[in-house]
Amino acid sequence: xxxxxxxTRFESTTGQAVVRGGVFSAARQDDPCxxxxxxxxxxxxxxxxxxxxxxxxxxxxICSESDSSSRPVLSELSVGIQRxxxxxxxxxxxxxxxxxxxxxxxxxxVTFDLPQSQLLKMKPVLVLAFKSPPTxxxxxxxxxxxxxxxxxxxxxxxxxxxxxxxxxxxxxGNVEQKWNxxxxxxxxxxxxxxxxxIGGKSGSDIRLTPLLLFSAETGTDTRLVWRTxxxxxxxxxxxxxxxxxxxxxxxxLLRLDSLQALPPLALxxxxxESLLAEIINSSAPTIFSFSxxxxxxxxxxxQLALSPALxxxxxxxxxxxxxxIRELIRQGMVPQRASEKLERLxxxxxxQKQDSSxxxxxxxxAFLLLKALQTVTRAYNMQRKLRAARADPSxxxxxxxxxxxxxxxxxxxxxxxxxxxxxxRGSCAIPLINGNNxxxxxxxxxxxxxxxxxxxxxxxxxxxxxxxxxxxxEGSFLTSKPDMVAKExxxx
Numbered sequence: 390x391x392x393x394x395x396x397t398r399f400e401s402t403t404g405q406a407v408v409r410g411g412v413f414s415a416a417r418q419d420d421p422c423x424x425x426x427x428x429x430x431x432x433x434x435x436x437x438x439x440x441x442x443x444x445x446x447x448x449x450x451i452c453s454e455s456d457s458s459s460r461p462v463l464s465e466l467s468v469g470i471q472r473x474x475x476x477x478x479x480x481x482x483x484x485x486x487x488x489x490x491x492x493x494x495x496x497x498x499v500t501f502d503l504p505q506s507q508l509l510k511m512k513p514v515l516v517l518a519f520k521s522p523p524t525x526x527x528x529x530x531x532x533x534x535x536x537x538x539x540x541x542x543x544x545x546x547x548x549x550x551x552x553x554x555x556x557x558x559x560x561x562g563n564v565e566q567k568w569n570x571x572x573x574x575x576x577x578x579x580x581x582x583x584x585x586x587i588g589g590k591s592g593s594d595i596r597l598t599p600l601l602l603f604s605a606e607t608g609t610d611t612r613l614v615w616r617t618x619x620x621x622x623x624x625x626x627x628x629x630x631x632x633x634x635x636x637x638x639x640x641x642l643l644r645l646d647s648l649q650a651l652p653p654l655a656l657x658x659x660x661x662e663s664l665l666a667e668i669i670n671s672s673a674p675t676i677f678s679f680s681x682x683x684x685x686x687x688x689x690x691x692q693l694a695l696s697p698a699l700x701x702x703x704x705x706x707x708x709x710x711x712x713x714i715r716e717l718i719r720q721g722m723v724p725q726r727a728s729e730k731l732e733r734l735x736x737x738x739x740x741q742k743q744d745s746s747x748x749x750x751x752x753x754x755a756f757l758l759l760k761a762l763q764t765v766t767r768a769y770n771m772q773r774k775l776r777a778a779r780a781d782p783s784x785x786x787x788x789x790x791x792x793x794x795x796x797x798x799x800x801x802x803x804x805x806x807x808x809x810x811x812x813x814r815g816s817c818a819i820p821l822i823n824g825n826n827x828x829x830x831x832x833x834x835x836x837x838x839x840x841x842x843x844x845x846x847x848x849x850x851x852x853x854x855x856x857x858x859x860x861x862x863e864g865s866f867l868t869s870k871p872d873m874v875a876k877e878x879x880x881x
Protein backbone atom coordinates (compact mmCIF):
# COMPACT_ATOMS: atom_id res chain seq x y z
CA UNK A 390 0.00 0.00 0.00
CA UNK A 391 1.29 3.46 -0.89
CA UNK A 392 0.51 5.09 2.44
CA UNK A 393 -2.42 7.04 0.97
CA UNK A 394 -5.87 7.16 2.53
CA UNK A 395 -8.93 7.45 0.28
CA UNK A 396 -12.13 9.26 1.21
CA THR A 397 -12.09 8.66 4.93
CA ARG A 398 -11.02 10.30 8.15
CA PHE A 399 -7.64 9.00 9.25
CA GLU A 400 -5.78 10.24 12.34
CA SER A 401 -2.04 9.69 11.88
CA THR A 402 0.21 9.12 14.88
CA THR A 403 3.28 9.68 12.70
CA GLY A 404 2.17 13.15 11.61
CA GLN A 405 2.38 12.21 7.94
CA ALA A 406 -1.18 12.56 6.68
CA VAL A 407 -4.70 13.32 7.82
CA VAL A 408 -7.10 13.18 4.91
CA ARG A 409 -10.78 13.98 4.43
CA GLY A 410 -12.39 13.66 1.04
CA GLY A 411 -9.30 12.95 -1.07
CA VAL A 412 -6.00 11.19 -1.49
CA PHE A 413 -2.56 12.54 -0.62
CA SER A 414 0.30 10.07 -0.66
CA ALA A 415 3.23 9.82 1.74
CA ALA A 416 5.55 8.89 -1.13
CA ARG A 417 8.72 9.60 0.82
CA GLN A 418 8.00 6.49 2.87
CA ASP A 419 8.01 4.36 -0.30
CA ASP A 420 10.80 5.94 -2.33
CA PRO A 421 14.26 6.63 -0.86
CA CYS A 422 15.06 8.87 -3.83
CA UNK A 423 11.91 11.00 -3.72
CA UNK A 424 13.62 14.22 -2.57
CA UNK A 425 16.83 13.54 -4.48
CA UNK A 426 14.85 13.13 -7.71
CA UNK A 427 13.13 16.47 -7.06
CA UNK A 428 16.44 18.21 -6.46
CA UNK A 429 17.89 16.62 -9.62
CA UNK A 430 14.89 17.86 -11.64
CA UNK A 431 15.38 21.37 -10.24
CA UNK A 432 19.11 21.18 -11.01
CA UNK A 433 18.40 20.21 -14.63
CA UNK A 434 15.70 22.85 -15.18
CA UNK A 435 18.10 25.51 -16.51
CA UNK A 436 21.05 25.55 -18.88
CA UNK A 437 24.51 26.99 -18.24
CA UNK A 438 23.18 30.48 -19.04
CA UNK A 439 20.58 30.25 -16.28
CA UNK A 440 17.66 30.20 -18.73
CA UNK A 441 14.90 27.63 -18.31
CA UNK A 442 15.22 24.72 -20.71
CA UNK A 443 12.39 24.05 -23.16
CA UNK A 444 10.63 21.27 -21.24
CA UNK A 445 11.14 22.64 -17.72
CA UNK A 446 8.08 24.92 -17.39
CA UNK A 447 5.67 22.10 -18.29
CA UNK A 448 7.41 19.71 -15.87
CA UNK A 449 6.84 22.16 -13.01
CA UNK A 450 3.28 23.14 -13.93
CA ILE A 451 4.28 26.62 -15.12
CA CYS A 452 1.84 28.29 -17.48
CA SER A 453 3.02 29.78 -20.75
CA GLU A 454 2.20 33.33 -19.61
CA SER A 455 5.35 35.41 -19.15
CA ASP A 456 4.10 36.82 -15.83
CA SER A 457 3.93 33.44 -14.08
CA SER A 458 5.27 33.89 -10.55
CA SER A 459 6.70 30.36 -10.54
CA ARG A 460 9.03 30.97 -13.47
CA PRO A 461 11.62 33.14 -11.61
CA VAL A 462 11.33 30.88 -8.55
CA LEU A 463 12.23 27.84 -10.63
CA SER A 464 15.14 29.67 -12.26
CA GLU A 465 16.49 30.87 -8.92
CA LEU A 466 16.25 27.43 -7.32
CA SER A 467 17.88 25.74 -10.31
CA VAL A 468 20.82 28.15 -10.52
CA GLY A 469 21.40 27.97 -6.76
CA ILE A 470 21.35 24.18 -6.73
CA GLN A 471 23.76 24.07 -9.68
CA ARG A 472 26.11 26.50 -7.93
CA UNK A 473 26.19 24.41 -4.74
CA UNK A 474 26.21 21.02 -6.51
CA UNK A 475 22.82 20.16 -4.96
CA UNK A 476 24.00 20.86 -1.42
CA UNK A 477 22.14 23.15 0.96
CA UNK A 478 18.71 21.79 0.03
CA UNK A 479 16.47 20.90 2.94
CA UNK A 480 12.86 19.78 3.25
CA UNK A 481 10.07 19.57 5.79
CA UNK A 482 6.91 17.46 5.66
CA UNK A 483 3.63 19.20 6.40
CA UNK A 484 2.35 17.41 9.50
CA UNK A 485 -1.22 17.12 8.24
CA UNK A 486 -3.21 17.49 5.06
CA UNK A 487 -7.00 18.00 5.06
CA UNK A 488 -8.97 18.01 1.81
CA UNK A 489 -12.59 19.18 1.95
CA UNK A 490 -15.30 16.87 0.65
CA UNK A 491 -17.57 19.58 -0.76
CA UNK A 492 -19.85 18.74 -3.66
CA UNK A 493 -18.27 21.47 -5.80
CA UNK A 494 -16.04 19.63 -8.24
CA UNK A 495 -14.28 22.80 -9.45
CA UNK A 496 -13.06 24.00 -6.04
CA UNK A 497 -11.44 22.35 -3.03
CA UNK A 498 -9.80 23.56 0.19
CA VAL A 499 -6.49 22.15 1.42
CA THR A 500 -5.15 22.78 4.92
CA PHE A 501 -1.48 22.22 5.75
CA ASP A 502 -0.29 22.00 9.37
CA LEU A 503 3.38 22.98 9.37
CA PRO A 504 5.89 21.60 11.89
CA GLN A 505 7.85 23.74 14.30
CA SER A 506 11.22 24.54 12.71
CA GLN A 507 13.74 27.36 12.38
CA LEU A 508 13.66 26.68 8.63
CA LEU A 509 10.24 28.32 8.41
CA LYS A 510 11.89 31.70 9.00
CA MET A 511 13.33 31.37 5.51
CA LYS A 512 11.22 31.71 2.39
CA PRO A 513 9.62 28.28 1.80
CA VAL A 514 8.57 26.76 -1.50
CA LEU A 515 5.60 24.40 -1.31
CA VAL A 516 6.10 21.52 -3.72
CA LEU A 517 3.20 19.31 -4.78
CA ALA A 518 4.70 16.24 -6.43
CA PHE A 519 2.67 13.94 -8.67
CA LYS A 520 3.25 10.23 -8.14
CA SER A 521 2.66 9.84 -11.87
CA PRO A 522 1.90 12.48 -14.53
CA PRO A 523 -1.78 13.21 -15.20
CA THR A 524 -3.41 11.86 -18.33
CA UNK A 525 -3.57 13.75 -21.62
CA UNK A 526 -5.17 17.15 -21.66
CA UNK A 527 -4.53 20.32 -19.72
CA UNK A 528 -6.11 21.93 -16.68
CA UNK A 529 -5.48 25.46 -15.43
CA UNK A 530 -5.56 25.77 -11.63
CA UNK A 531 -5.50 28.78 -9.28
CA UNK A 532 -4.15 28.56 -5.70
CA UNK A 533 -5.24 31.31 -3.31
CA UNK A 534 -4.12 31.90 0.28
CA UNK A 535 -2.87 34.60 2.64
CA UNK A 536 0.01 32.20 3.37
CA UNK A 537 1.26 32.42 -0.23
CA UNK A 538 3.37 35.22 -1.70
CA UNK A 539 1.82 36.40 -3.97
CA UNK A 540 -1.57 35.48 -2.53
CA UNK A 541 -2.82 34.04 -5.84
CA UNK A 542 -0.68 31.73 -7.98
CA UNK A 543 -1.47 29.65 -11.03
CA UNK A 544 -0.44 26.27 -12.41
CA UNK A 545 -1.11 24.54 -15.71
CA UNK A 546 -1.30 20.77 -15.27
CA UNK A 547 -0.66 18.55 -18.29
CA UNK A 548 0.59 15.05 -19.10
CA UNK A 549 4.16 16.37 -18.69
CA UNK A 550 3.65 17.84 -15.20
CA UNK A 551 5.63 16.23 -12.39
CA UNK A 552 5.66 19.03 -9.80
CA UNK A 553 3.82 22.22 -8.86
CA UNK A 554 5.79 25.03 -7.16
CA UNK A 555 4.08 27.54 -4.86
CA UNK A 556 6.00 30.24 -2.96
CA UNK A 557 5.00 30.72 0.66
CA UNK A 558 5.55 33.46 3.22
CA UNK A 559 8.28 33.08 5.79
CA UNK A 560 7.20 32.65 9.40
CA UNK A 561 7.64 35.57 11.77
CA GLY A 562 7.89 33.36 14.83
CA ASN A 563 9.04 29.84 15.61
CA VAL A 564 5.54 28.51 16.20
CA GLU A 565 3.39 25.94 14.48
CA GLN A 566 1.23 27.46 11.81
CA LYS A 567 -1.54 26.42 9.45
CA TRP A 568 -1.88 27.18 5.73
CA ASN A 569 -5.36 27.21 4.22
CA UNK A 570 -5.18 27.13 0.44
CA UNK A 571 -8.14 27.34 -1.90
CA UNK A 572 -7.72 25.48 -5.17
CA UNK A 573 -9.97 26.29 -8.12
CA UNK A 574 -10.11 25.35 -11.77
CA UNK A 575 -9.56 28.41 -13.94
CA UNK A 576 -12.41 27.51 -16.27
CA UNK A 577 -14.83 24.63 -16.84
CA UNK A 578 -12.99 21.58 -18.14
CA UNK A 579 -13.61 17.98 -19.07
CA UNK A 580 -11.10 17.20 -16.34
CA UNK A 581 -12.43 17.00 -12.80
CA UNK A 582 -10.25 18.98 -10.37
CA UNK A 583 -10.50 16.37 -7.63
CA UNK A 584 -9.68 13.56 -10.03
CA UNK A 585 -6.50 15.34 -11.11
CA UNK A 586 -5.25 16.48 -7.71
CA ILE A 587 -6.45 13.86 -5.25
CA GLY A 588 -7.67 10.88 -7.24
CA GLY A 589 -11.40 11.53 -6.96
CA LYS A 590 -13.81 9.55 -4.82
CA SER A 591 -12.61 6.17 -6.07
CA GLY A 592 -8.90 6.99 -5.81
CA SER A 593 -6.39 6.55 -8.63
CA ASP A 594 -2.69 6.36 -9.41
CA ILE A 595 -2.52 10.15 -9.70
CA ARG A 596 -1.70 11.32 -6.18
CA LEU A 597 0.17 14.29 -4.81
CA THR A 598 2.81 14.41 -2.12
CA PRO A 599 3.33 17.79 -0.44
CA LEU A 600 6.58 19.01 1.07
CA LEU A 601 8.27 22.29 1.93
CA LEU A 602 11.58 22.97 0.25
CA PHE A 603 14.26 25.39 1.46
CA SER A 604 17.39 26.40 -0.41
CA ALA A 605 20.23 27.57 1.83
CA GLU A 606 24.02 27.71 1.79
CA THR A 607 24.30 25.60 4.94
CA GLY A 608 21.85 23.39 6.76
CA THR A 609 20.36 24.43 10.09
CA ASP A 610 18.94 21.06 11.01
CA THR A 611 21.41 18.16 11.26
CA ARG A 612 18.67 15.65 10.51
CA LEU A 613 18.34 17.11 7.03
CA VAL A 614 21.99 17.20 5.98
CA TRP A 615 22.31 15.90 2.41
CA ARG A 616 23.74 12.38 2.40
CA THR A 617 26.29 11.80 -0.34
CA UNK A 618 26.00 8.01 -0.20
CA UNK A 619 22.23 8.13 -0.76
CA UNK A 620 22.67 10.76 -3.50
CA UNK A 621 25.05 8.38 -5.27
CA UNK A 622 22.47 5.57 -5.21
CA UNK A 623 19.72 7.87 -6.48
CA UNK A 624 21.97 9.22 -9.25
CA UNK A 625 22.77 5.61 -10.12
CA UNK A 626 19.05 4.93 -10.57
CA UNK A 627 18.64 7.98 -12.80
CA UNK A 628 21.64 6.88 -14.89
CA UNK A 629 20.14 3.42 -15.37
CA UNK A 630 16.76 4.92 -16.29
CA UNK A 631 18.44 7.17 -18.88
CA UNK A 632 21.01 4.69 -20.18
CA UNK A 633 19.22 1.37 -20.54
CA UNK A 634 17.14 0.55 -23.66
CA UNK A 635 13.53 1.65 -23.27
CA UNK A 636 10.79 -0.97 -23.36
CA UNK A 637 8.00 -0.48 -25.89
CA UNK A 638 5.48 -2.43 -23.79
CA UNK A 639 5.01 -3.17 -20.12
CA UNK A 640 6.46 -6.67 -19.49
CA UNK A 641 5.05 -9.05 -16.85
CA LEU A 642 6.00 -8.40 -13.22
CA LEU A 643 8.64 -10.54 -11.52
CA ARG A 644 9.11 -10.67 -7.75
CA LEU A 645 12.77 -11.15 -6.91
CA ASP A 646 11.96 -13.10 -3.75
CA SER A 647 10.17 -15.72 -5.86
CA LEU A 648 13.49 -16.86 -7.36
CA GLN A 649 15.88 -19.43 -5.97
CA ALA A 650 19.07 -17.80 -4.73
CA LEU A 651 22.43 -18.61 -3.23
CA PRO A 652 23.07 -17.39 0.34
CA PRO A 653 23.60 -13.60 0.46
CA LEU A 654 27.18 -12.33 0.70
CA ALA A 655 27.97 -9.19 2.69
CA LEU A 656 29.65 -6.36 0.76
CA UNK A 657 31.79 -4.67 3.39
CA UNK A 658 35.34 -4.46 4.72
CA UNK A 659 35.32 -8.20 5.48
CA UNK A 660 34.50 -9.30 1.91
CA UNK A 661 37.20 -11.61 0.57
CA GLU A 662 39.51 -10.47 -2.22
CA SER A 663 38.77 -13.52 -4.36
CA LEU A 664 35.00 -12.94 -4.16
CA LEU A 665 35.36 -9.28 -5.11
CA ALA A 666 37.60 -10.20 -8.05
CA GLU A 667 35.02 -12.74 -9.24
CA ILE A 668 32.17 -10.18 -9.06
CA ILE A 669 34.22 -7.47 -10.81
CA ASN A 670 34.97 -9.87 -13.67
CA SER A 671 31.41 -11.23 -13.88
CA SER A 672 29.39 -10.47 -17.01
CA ALA A 673 26.08 -11.04 -15.23
CA PRO A 674 23.53 -8.20 -15.21
CA THR A 675 23.06 -6.52 -11.83
CA ILE A 676 19.91 -5.31 -10.09
CA PHE A 677 20.17 -2.69 -7.31
CA SER A 678 17.42 -3.05 -4.73
CA PHE A 679 16.18 -1.82 -1.36
CA SER A 680 14.45 -4.60 0.53
CA UNK A 681 13.25 -2.15 3.19
CA UNK A 682 13.14 1.58 3.69
CA UNK A 683 12.72 3.98 6.60
CA UNK A 684 13.39 7.68 7.09
CA UNK A 685 16.72 6.93 8.76
CA UNK A 686 18.01 4.34 6.29
CA UNK A 687 20.57 4.05 4.81
CA UNK A 688 22.61 6.03 7.35
CA UNK A 689 25.88 4.14 6.84
CA UNK A 690 27.68 4.21 3.50
CA UNK A 691 28.95 0.91 2.16
CA GLN A 692 32.71 0.31 2.31
CA LEU A 693 35.16 -2.07 0.66
CA ALA A 694 38.85 -2.77 1.25
CA LEU A 695 40.49 -3.57 -2.10
CA SER A 696 44.16 -4.38 -2.56
CA PRO A 697 46.19 -2.06 -4.82
CA ALA A 698 46.15 -4.70 -7.57
CA LEU A 699 42.38 -5.10 -7.46
CA UNK A 700 41.94 -1.32 -7.26
CA UNK A 701 43.90 -1.02 -10.48
CA UNK A 702 41.81 -3.71 -12.17
CA UNK A 703 38.60 -2.03 -11.02
CA UNK A 704 39.82 1.28 -12.47
CA UNK A 705 40.76 -0.31 -15.81
CA UNK A 706 37.38 -1.98 -16.15
CA UNK A 707 35.64 1.26 -15.27
CA UNK A 708 37.54 3.07 -18.02
CA UNK A 709 36.81 0.35 -20.58
CA UNK A 710 33.09 0.35 -19.84
CA UNK A 711 32.97 4.16 -19.81
CA UNK A 712 34.51 4.21 -23.29
CA UNK A 713 31.80 1.83 -24.50
CA ILE A 714 29.06 3.99 -22.96
CA ARG A 715 30.47 7.17 -24.51
CA GLU A 716 30.66 5.48 -27.90
CA LEU A 717 27.01 4.42 -27.56
CA ILE A 718 26.16 8.05 -26.71
CA ARG A 719 28.14 9.26 -29.75
CA GLN A 720 26.18 6.83 -31.94
CA GLY A 721 22.91 8.16 -30.54
CA MET A 722 21.88 4.84 -29.01
CA VAL A 723 22.14 6.19 -25.45
CA PRO A 724 20.66 9.65 -24.68
CA GLN A 725 23.09 12.52 -24.09
CA ARG A 726 21.68 13.08 -20.59
CA ALA A 727 23.25 9.79 -19.53
CA SER A 728 26.68 11.39 -20.04
CA GLU A 729 25.90 14.15 -17.54
CA LYS A 730 24.72 11.64 -14.96
CA LEU A 731 27.83 9.54 -15.51
CA GLU A 732 30.03 12.58 -14.80
CA ARG A 733 28.20 13.23 -11.55
CA LEU A 734 28.51 9.58 -10.51
CA UNK A 735 32.26 9.81 -11.02
CA UNK A 736 32.41 12.93 -8.83
CA UNK A 737 30.28 11.39 -6.10
CA UNK A 738 32.41 8.24 -6.00
CA UNK A 739 35.62 10.32 -5.70
CA UNK A 740 37.51 7.30 -7.00
CA GLN A 741 41.00 7.34 -8.51
CA LYS A 742 42.39 3.99 -9.63
CA GLN A 743 45.99 5.09 -9.08
CA ASP A 744 45.30 6.08 -5.46
CA SER A 745 45.94 3.01 -3.32
CA SER A 746 44.73 4.97 -0.28
CA UNK A 747 41.25 5.53 -1.75
CA UNK A 748 38.73 5.40 1.06
CA UNK A 749 36.43 2.43 1.54
CA UNK A 750 33.31 4.41 0.61
CA UNK A 751 34.80 5.64 -2.68
CA UNK A 752 35.88 2.08 -3.52
CA UNK A 753 32.35 0.87 -2.77
CA UNK A 754 30.73 3.52 -4.99
CA ALA A 755 33.19 2.82 -7.82
CA PHE A 756 32.35 -0.89 -7.52
CA LEU A 757 28.61 -0.12 -7.82
CA LEU A 758 29.27 2.17 -10.79
CA LEU A 759 31.21 -0.58 -12.56
CA LYS A 760 28.36 -3.06 -12.09
CA ALA A 761 25.88 -0.49 -13.45
CA LEU A 762 28.07 0.24 -16.50
CA GLN A 763 28.51 -3.47 -17.16
CA THR A 764 24.72 -3.92 -17.03
CA VAL A 765 24.14 -1.10 -19.55
CA THR A 766 26.87 -2.13 -21.99
CA ARG A 767 25.73 -5.77 -21.79
CA ALA A 768 22.17 -4.75 -22.71
CA TYR A 769 23.29 -2.88 -25.84
CA ASN A 770 25.79 -5.58 -26.85
CA MET A 771 22.97 -8.11 -26.66
CA GLN A 772 20.72 -5.86 -28.75
CA ARG A 773 23.47 -5.53 -31.36
CA LYS A 774 23.99 -9.31 -31.42
CA LEU A 775 20.28 -9.98 -31.92
CA ARG A 776 20.01 -7.42 -34.73
CA ALA A 777 23.05 -8.90 -36.48
CA ALA A 778 21.53 -12.39 -36.32
CA ARG A 779 18.25 -11.16 -37.81
CA ALA A 780 20.06 -9.31 -40.60
CA ASP A 781 22.34 -12.24 -41.54
CA PRO A 782 21.56 -13.12 -45.22
CA SER A 783 22.67 -16.70 -44.65
CA UNK A 784 19.84 -17.23 -42.18
CA UNK A 785 17.20 -19.57 -43.62
CA UNK A 786 14.25 -18.60 -41.50
CA UNK A 787 13.98 -18.64 -37.70
CA UNK A 788 16.84 -20.98 -36.80
CA UNK A 789 17.46 -21.72 -33.11
CA UNK A 790 19.07 -18.75 -31.37
CA UNK A 791 18.81 -16.20 -28.58
CA UNK A 792 15.85 -13.85 -28.38
CA UNK A 793 14.80 -11.15 -25.96
CA UNK A 794 12.64 -11.96 -22.93
CA UNK A 795 12.05 -8.94 -20.67
CA UNK A 796 10.45 -8.90 -17.23
CA UNK A 797 9.45 -5.94 -15.08
CA UNK A 798 10.80 -5.84 -11.53
CA UNK A 799 8.93 -5.01 -8.33
CA UNK A 800 8.71 -1.32 -7.43
CA UNK A 801 11.11 -1.38 -4.46
CA UNK A 802 13.95 -2.01 -6.90
CA UNK A 803 16.34 0.93 -7.17
CA UNK A 804 17.22 0.05 -10.75
CA UNK A 805 16.99 -1.17 -13.45
CA UNK A 806 13.20 -1.33 -13.51
CA UNK A 807 13.29 -4.31 -15.90
CA UNK A 808 15.66 -7.09 -16.90
CA UNK A 809 16.21 -8.96 -20.18
CA UNK A 810 16.61 -12.63 -19.28
CA UNK A 811 16.73 -13.86 -22.92
CA UNK A 812 15.12 -16.98 -24.29
CA UNK A 813 15.87 -19.49 -27.04
CA ARG A 814 13.63 -19.54 -30.09
CA GLY A 815 13.66 -21.00 -33.58
CA SER A 816 13.59 -24.30 -35.41
CA CYS A 817 15.93 -27.25 -35.02
CA ALA A 818 16.43 -28.43 -38.58
CA ILE A 819 19.49 -30.00 -40.16
CA PRO A 820 22.19 -28.79 -39.67
CA LEU A 821 21.42 -28.63 -35.97
CA ILE A 822 22.62 -25.66 -33.90
CA ASN A 823 24.81 -26.96 -31.05
CA GLY A 824 23.14 -30.34 -31.36
CA ASN A 825 24.36 -33.52 -29.66
CA ASN A 826 24.01 -37.15 -30.71
CA UNK A 827 20.66 -37.51 -28.98
CA UNK A 828 19.28 -34.52 -30.93
CA UNK A 829 20.52 -36.10 -34.18
CA UNK A 830 18.75 -39.34 -33.22
CA UNK A 831 15.50 -37.49 -32.52
CA UNK A 832 15.76 -35.70 -35.87
CA UNK A 833 16.27 -39.03 -37.67
CA UNK A 834 13.15 -40.54 -36.05
CA UNK A 835 10.91 -37.57 -36.83
CA UNK A 836 12.13 -37.36 -40.44
CA UNK A 837 11.25 -41.02 -40.84
CA UNK A 838 7.68 -40.16 -39.84
CA UNK A 839 7.78 -41.52 -36.27
CA UNK A 840 4.98 -39.45 -34.73
CA UNK A 841 5.53 -41.00 -31.31
CA UNK A 842 8.87 -39.19 -30.82
CA UNK A 843 9.33 -35.46 -30.32
CA UNK A 844 11.73 -33.50 -32.46
CA UNK A 845 14.67 -31.67 -30.88
CA UNK A 846 13.80 -28.34 -29.22
CA UNK A 847 15.62 -25.02 -29.11
CA UNK A 848 16.61 -24.61 -25.44
CA UNK A 849 19.21 -22.72 -23.35
CA UNK A 850 22.49 -24.59 -22.92
CA UNK A 851 24.30 -22.06 -20.72
CA UNK A 852 23.21 -19.35 -18.32
CA UNK A 853 24.48 -16.29 -16.51
CA UNK A 854 23.21 -15.56 -13.01
CA UNK A 855 21.23 -12.46 -12.13
CA UNK A 856 23.09 -10.54 -9.42
CA UNK A 857 21.12 -8.48 -6.91
CA UNK A 858 22.83 -5.92 -4.68
CA UNK A 859 20.47 -5.23 -1.82
CA UNK A 860 20.46 -2.75 1.07
CA UNK A 861 18.67 -3.35 4.34
CA UNK A 862 19.02 -2.25 7.96
CA GLU A 863 22.06 -4.50 8.44
CA GLY A 864 24.12 -3.35 5.47
CA SER A 865 24.80 -4.15 1.82
CA PHE A 866 24.60 -7.66 0.37
CA LEU A 867 25.00 -9.41 -2.96
CA THR A 868 22.68 -12.28 -3.82
CA SER A 869 23.14 -14.43 -6.91
CA LYS A 870 20.10 -15.91 -8.66
CA PRO A 871 21.75 -18.80 -10.59
CA ASP A 872 20.78 -20.08 -14.07
CA MET A 873 18.72 -16.97 -14.73
CA VAL A 874 19.87 -15.33 -17.98
CA ALA A 875 20.13 -17.51 -21.09
CA LYS A 876 23.39 -16.86 -22.95
CA GLU A 877 23.73 -19.83 -25.36
CA UNK A 878 21.16 -21.90 -27.27
CA UNK A 879 21.16 -25.33 -28.82
CA UNK A 880 18.96 -28.15 -30.05
CA UNK A 881 18.20 -30.84 -27.50
